[in-house]
Amino acid sequence: MTKQIKAVALISGGLDSLLAAKVIQEQGVHVEGINFFTGFCVEGHTHAIRKKDKAKPKRNNALWVAEQLGIKLHIIDIVEEYKQVVFNPKHGYGANLNPCLDCKIFMVQKAKEWIAENGFDFIITGEVIGQRPMSQRKDTMPVVSRESGADELLLRPLCAKNLPETKPEREGWVKRDALHDFSGRTRKPQMALAKQFQIEDYAQPAGGCCFLTDAQYSSKLADLWEARGSKQYEMDDIMLLKVGRHMRPRPNFKVIISREEGEGNFLQGYRKQFVSIKTTSHAGPLALVDGEVSSDDLYLAAQLVARYSQGKMAEQVELEITDREGNVEQVAVKPLSPSEIPEEWHL
Amino acid sequence: MSKVIVDARRLLCPMPVIRVQDRAKELAPGTVLEAICTDPGALNDIPAWCRINGHKVLETRSQDDEYIVVVEIGEE
Numbered sequence: 392m393t394k395q396i397k398a399v400a401l402i403s404g405g406l407d408s409l410l411a412a413k414v415i416q417e418q419g420v421h422v423e424g425i426n427f428f429t430g431f432c433v434e435g436h437t438h439a440i441r442k443k444d445k446a447k448p449k450r451n452n453a454l455w456v457a458e459q460l461g462i463k464l465h466i467i468d469i470v471e472e473y474k475q476v477v478f479n480p481k482h483g484y485g486a487n488l489n490p491c492l493d494c495k496i497f498m499v500q501k502a503k504e505w506i507a508e509n510g511f512d513f514i515i516t517g518e519v520i521g522q523r524p525m526s527q528r529k530d531t532m533p534v535v536s537r538e539s540g541a542d543e544l545l546l547r548p549l550c551a552k553n554l555p556e557t558k559p560e561r562e563g564w565v566k567r568d569a570l571h572d573f574s575g576r577t578r579k580p581q582m583a584l585a586k587q588f589q590i591e592d593y594a595q596p597a598g599g600c601c602f603l604t605d606a607q608y609s610s611k612l613a614d615l616w617e618a619r620g621s622k623q624y625e626m627d628d629i630m631l632l633k634v635g636r637h638m639r640p641r642p643n644f645k646v647i648i649s650r651e652e653g654e655g656n657f658l659q660g661y662r663k664q665f666v667s668i669k670t671t672s673h674a675g676p677l678a679l680v681d682g683e684v685s686s687d688d689l690y691l692a693a694q695l696v697a698r699y700s701q702g703k704m705a706e707q708v709e710l711e712i713t714d715r716e717g718n719v720e721q722v723a724v725k726p727l728s729p730s731e732i733p734e735e736w737h738l
Numbered sequence: 739m740s741k742v743i744v745d746a747r748r749l750l751c752p753m754p755v756i757r758v759q760d761r762a763k764e765l766a767p768g769t770v771l772e773a774i775c776t777d778p779g780a781l782n783d784i785p786a787w788c789r790i791n792g793h794k795v796l797e798t799r800s801q802d803d804e805y806i807v808v809v810e811i812g813e814e
Contacts, residue, residue: 428752451751451779454786463791468756630750656803660748 396564396629397421398546399506400496400515402464403600404452407549407595410584414462414548415515418565422515424464425505426453427498428502429473430629431602451701452594459590469501470626477603478622484533487609489601491523492531499539506544512546513559521575529553530541549573549581602633611637611738618642618682630681634658637693637738644682645738646692648699662714671721672709675700690724697726744773747804751779756788762793762811769797769811774804781805 398657400412420588457464476497480490495518502514505524518527518535532554536545551560559568565568573580584682585593602608611632616622618639635654639645646668649655654675658667665679666689679698681688689712697708703726712720753794754775756812761771773784779798783805785795792800799806 426752428756432752451755451783451786454755455751456781457790458786461790464787466756466759466787468751468753729805 394499395421396559397423397511398513398515398559399502399509400402400424400462401454401512401517402423402426402453403517404454404456404594405517405600406578406581406585406590407519407522408591409456409459409517409590409635410581410588411515411517411548412456412462413588413590414570414584415546416460416462418569421566422460422462423511424453424457424462426458426464426466427469427473427501428466429494429601430470431477434604435602441677456593465505467501467505469497473497474499474624477624485604487604487606487613489603489605489609492534493603496538499535499541499545502541503541503544512564513546513557514541516545516547516551518547519573519575520553521580546570552618566674580674602629608632612641614645614738618645627664631661631681635676635678636699638732638736639738640691640695640736641688644684644688644692646678646680646695648678648696649676662713663717666715667709667713668693669713669717670697670700670702670708670710672707672723673697673700673702673705675702675708675710690722693722694724694727695732697724698728698732741767742743742771744771746773746775746777748776748781750777751783754780755783758784758786758807758809759791762791762809765811767813768810772813773807773809775807776804778805780807784809786811 398415398420399422400408400422402408412422454464477491477495482492485491500512506514520529520532521529536542546557546559547554549571550573551570553574556567559565585626615624615628634657636648636650637645649658658677658679661679665681668678676696676699679694691709693712696710700708703709706725707723708726709721712722742765744757746757751760754773754777758773765771767799781798788795794810794812796810797808
């Protein structure tokens with residue numbers, strides 16, 4: 392009896408990984424998917440938090456892709472292990488705090504461990520030479536294979552013909568002739584292949600699937616590290632960076648101000664971890680204060696929060712300041728005017 | 739028969755799915771698992787995960803600001 396060859400596909404939820412897995416499935420290989428959760432994945436978190444978006448919940452694209460392919464999907468939480476990739480990327484950052492090459496190496500390395508533990512034969516990715524400026528170049532593809540330890544067990548079906556033969560091809564597990572030679576940033580070959588497979592609905596590329604490629608998000612993370620004096624974060628930190636307006640009036644503290652009701656509800660969940668400020672005389676946002684603060688700092692924070700309330704033009708706005716233990720203090724302040732809020736406070 | 743409760747409140751997707759997935763690995767087929775979530779996306783994501791992994795969704799419902807998905811664990 393012939394052994395059933397099994398491959399695991401790294402599924403991001405985008406078109407390339409969908410097609411790569413499909414190409415290999417079509418060759419009779421048993422494929423299952425693996426999806427890594429780093430905490431920075433763009434998976435509709437903002438959408439899930441904002442009240443106005445709740446009527447139309449966003450789908451998880453990796454799960455959706457797996458369902459289209461009819462394969463199992465294993466979602467793996469790598470938040471803790473991934474920190475070292477973010478803190479010290481051997482190959483450096485991209486345009487923002489995105490450690491794309493180290494990230495790809497790390498994920499393929501984790502997939503290598505997974506196939507060893509689960510009796511699978513090789514790994515598939517949807518990488519295409521020249522598709523991404525940092526991790527998907529002709530010179531970096533061998534780096535990913537080598538430094539992940541996957542070596543020739545890593546097959547990129549969409550551009551395999553542009554690369555040296557791998558073990559799955561050499562052993563006859565897959566036919567090299569039925570693989571592809573895509574290259575460059577054009578999406579036309581992928582779209583044509585999707586059409587051939589009669590796949591019409593797929594996630595449109597939106598400039599990456601990771602918050603670390605976003606300039607504003609990276610700027611807020613860099614600010615967090617600078618304020619704490621070292622590169623560190625917890626899950627709550629990176630979630631909060633996705634929510635609200637972040638402003639740093641003084642080096643020792645920043646204020647996170649909700650922009651709408653859903654964000655306010657989300658921030659409510661953090662009231663035992665942060666000092667919080669809420670307007671009482673006027674409708675307004677909920678704000679969290681991150682840092683060690685004096686009463687003078689809190690007064691300034693209250694003036695700032697008042698600026699984003701319905702009482703922004705009022706002579707006086709009343710607010711309540713609640714500490715981490717739940718002790719409440721009432722204050723009345725004059726809202727800051729726009730000219731009193733320097734641009735550099737905005738993170 | 740008692741239910742196994744997975745508390746995934748305050749977690750955003752895919753964390754509720756991961757919590758359900760990791761707990762499901764430890765449970766015998768036929769066990770009923772109830773996931774309590776606050777991310778409305780869980781109402782789509784946990785059933786999708788069940789469909790591709792051979793588990794049966796018995797019920798989904800919203801209750802105040804919580805979203806509940808009841809799952810019967812399938813055969814591996």
